[in-house]
Amino acid sequence: MDDVKLLVSVLSQGTELIREIEGQLGLPCSAETCKLLAGEAQSIFARAIAIANALEQAATPTANSSDSPLSNSDSPRCLRSDKAFKELERSEMCKKRKNLPRWCSQVSACSGSSMEGPVDDGYSWRKYGQKEILGAKFPRGYYRCTYRHSNGCLATKQVQRSEENPSFFDVNYRGIHTCTRALHRNAAPQPKEQNAQQKQTPLPKTQQQQLLDCFRSGLTVKTEGFGSDDGLQGSSSSFSFASTAAGVVENHFSRYNYSPTFVSTTTSTESNYFPVCGMGNYVVGTNHHGFDSEIAEIISAAASATNSPTVGMDFGFDTAFPFDFP
């Protein structure tokens, strides 16, 4: 039942956003704001779909009653011995994690910030482990959602410094945030763990706009390794955004392990983050084909727009990948 409440809550947030967009429509020069809000709304509704999917899975007769990926906090703990319960919980969690969507991204260590981790991705993470990985120069850090216990959010991520370029971090995300806190990250109490790299102070609207414009103007879309229409039919596909001004932004997607690779080398000391959370919304359940076709549309639009590999950002980057500047 908590899951249903969560779903209602998320949908309400979406409705709020739509209202906000409506309010913006009459105002001059609000197109960009509308786009941003639309992106946010899209992300929220994708989250709602994820929750609905999870509810459906939990409702299927074959599903274990405690198999809800959203909440296991209300399992009948009192009916079992603590140790037995923990063992059972562990094995159930193990099964669940196997089915969680995964995707990875590469982010830069924010210049001027601590080198302890990549830039904020908009969510609150709590570190629960670190391990030396065989053959790897740098240890891997294990993080889970701060609201794991309160909201049953199973999202986790693994952060490891890239060996090729130690100023970048390889971040592996697992699971989708089912907590609603992330949507209100500015309002919610933030953990102190992110230190300098997490500045939660919202940017003034104009500054947000500048960042977005700056990012857009410096982006190039390259289509790599695509034949024609069958570019996405293979086992993997990729395209990249290369920022000629500020650095490189790359995305690599594959059918079974989407790997959006965002590399931001913005010189801004303000926290910025790419919507890896939004990306996650596209790998919910079995919606892979929808995501693929969306990418295919984007790529074909980019390819047909011009023979030059460089196109403007108006092909819908912020629709497919809504930005969010805290």
Place this chain on the structure above:
DNA sequence: AGGATTTGACCACA
């Protein structure tokens, strides 16, 4: 004092 991080130990899987 409460929450976050560290780190050794445990467990599942290949």
Place this chain on the structure above:
DNA sequence: TGTGGTCAAATCCT
């Protein structure tokens, strides 16, 4: 049996 992922007690930080 080795390795990666997670747990949980100890410790740190605010």
